Every structure is written in structure tokens, then in C-alpha cells.
Amino acid sequence: MDNPPAAPDVAQVLKHNRALLYRHTAARLALAGGLLAVPYAAHLVAYDAALPAFAIPAAFFVLIFLLLRLRHGSRLKVCEKVLRTYPLEYRTRVSKKGSERKYLGDVHTVRLSVRGQHGAPSLRAVNASTVRRWPAEAEAGGAWFAGDPAFGGVMIVPAGNAMLFLQPAPWAKYEEERAQAGRQRTLLAEQAGISRLLEKEPNIMVGG
DSSP, X not given: OOSOOOOXXXXXXXHHHHHHHHHHHHHHXXXXXXXXXXXXXHHHTTOOOSGGGGHHHHXXXXXXXXXXXXXXXOOHHHHHHHHHHSOOEEESEEEEEEEEEETTEEEEEEEEEOTTOOOOOEEEEEETXXXXXXXXHHHHHOEEEEEETTTEEEEEXXXXXXXXXXXXXXXXXXXXXXHTSOHHHHHHHHHHTOSSOOOOOOOOOOOO
């Protein structure tokens, strides 16, 4: 491939996405704390209506939803392992085939390929920092990939340092390829933590 852009600074990308995750977590904790304080504030001003009491279950809903997002949607640790295990390779074409809104964030179906090549597999992409926004810059200017398409990997969009965790979609479709991948590919996938399906399909949930 002619004149690929400069590879991103992996440490900076991880730092950027970790900061986004911390910011998201802090905002949700602050919201929950504010909701829990509503009944107490209402009591101080002698507001006796029942409405403030509904803030308590709302606060617990925010906290439970946050825990679900962090458990299912944050893949910073495995992304870091992938980036330590596999080299970055540039993909000139990023095609988004669709998106679904789920507990763990927006789940995108994408294909990463090099111009002039065909047969790129479909991959299920989840933003590693739980941000829902699709990085549209990827479709305009390409992205960097680290991993093995049969097992999964990481996509980094240089413009903005967005990082998405990828695994085949559907996972079972590439079972035969993984079984025949050979010892070296399998060991690398195990070392990177992507030798098994990491993301189950939670129920679709609007919100977050």
C-alpha cells in the first residue's frame, strides 16, 4: 500500500480512551449522587410530596446501568493486550454495515479492507471506552487494525484516537477457520485474550 499515514501512538490512544471511560463513570456517579440527595434536600425545605422519593430508585437504576456498561462494554484491558501482541496494519477502507443500541454501547457491524481487495470478514465493533458515537472519520480516512480477523482485534481511528474492540460477526461463522488456524495463530489469540467470544448479546436497551 502506498503512503499509509503515520501509525498512532498506542500509549496515547490508550490514555485517551481511559480518560473517556473515567469521565463517563464520574458523570454517572455524580448523577446518581444527585438523585440520592433529592429526598434529603426536599426534607430540608419541608417539601412533603411523594415525588422526590422516586429519585432513589432512579439513582439505583443509573448505578445498575453503569455497572452493566462497565462489565459488558469496557474492553480497555483486552485492547491493551491485543496491541501488545499484534502489530498495527493500516486498512484503507472501513465500511459500517449497521448499528444496534445495546447495554454495552452501540454495536456496529464493520468491514476493514485494503482498496482493491475483497472478502473482508464482518466484525462486531464496540467502542472500548463505552462511548456510543461511531467515529465517522474512519469511513473518510481509514483506520489501523491489530489482531486476527478470525478471532478479533482492535481498530484505531487516527483522527480523534477512537478505539473499538472487534470480534467476528457472527462468531460461529468463523469456527472452522479458527480450528484450522494453526498453533502460532491460536497461541497469539490466547495471549491477546481473544481466543473465545468475549461479548455476549445482551438485551437491547435504549438509554445511557
